[in-house]
Structure formats: structure tokens, C-alpha cells
Amino acid sequence: MIVCVCHGVNDRALNTVIDSGAQSLREVGDACGAGTDCGQCCRDIVKKLRDRAASVSDRPERAPLSK
Numbered sequence: 001m002i003v004c005v006c007h008g009v010n011d012r013a014l015n016t017v018i019d020s021g022a023q024s025l026r027e028v029g030d031a032c033g034a035g036t037d038c039g040q041c042c043r044d045i046v047k048k049l050r051d052r053a054a055s056v057s058d059r060p061e062r063a064p065l066s067k
């Protein structure tokens, strides 16, 4: 599904950008351009950032590897 029409960014590409470390609307824009033109997609991008952050914090902590 296309999230940003202006830059042709779909939800998969947006997930990749967020998983690669983008943590804000500005960082997403810097990485792929989404949200940097008309702004219609900004709300969806912010929601995706929050959803991804929440899903990461819901993951159980891994035990440290022992040698």
C-alpha cells in the first residue's frame, strides 16, 4: 500500500526505513523523502513510527549470551 504518493513510498519501504533506525518524521523524510512535499502522509508516517516503536518495546528481552 502506498503511504506517500508524492514520493511513491509504500508501507514496506517505510518499515525498512524505520527498522534501519529512522525515529522521527524528519529522519524518515531524510531517508526516503516521504512526508517532505504535500504533507498528506505525515499523520500516517507518525502513526507507523509509533506502531513500530510499540511493537519493538513489546518484544521480550533476550538473555545476554554467555561465553
Ligand code: FES
Residues within 6 Å of the ligand: 003, 004, 005, 006, 007, 034, 035, 036, 037, 038, 039, 040, 041, 042
Ligand atoms: S503524500 Fe507524502 S509528501 Fe505528499
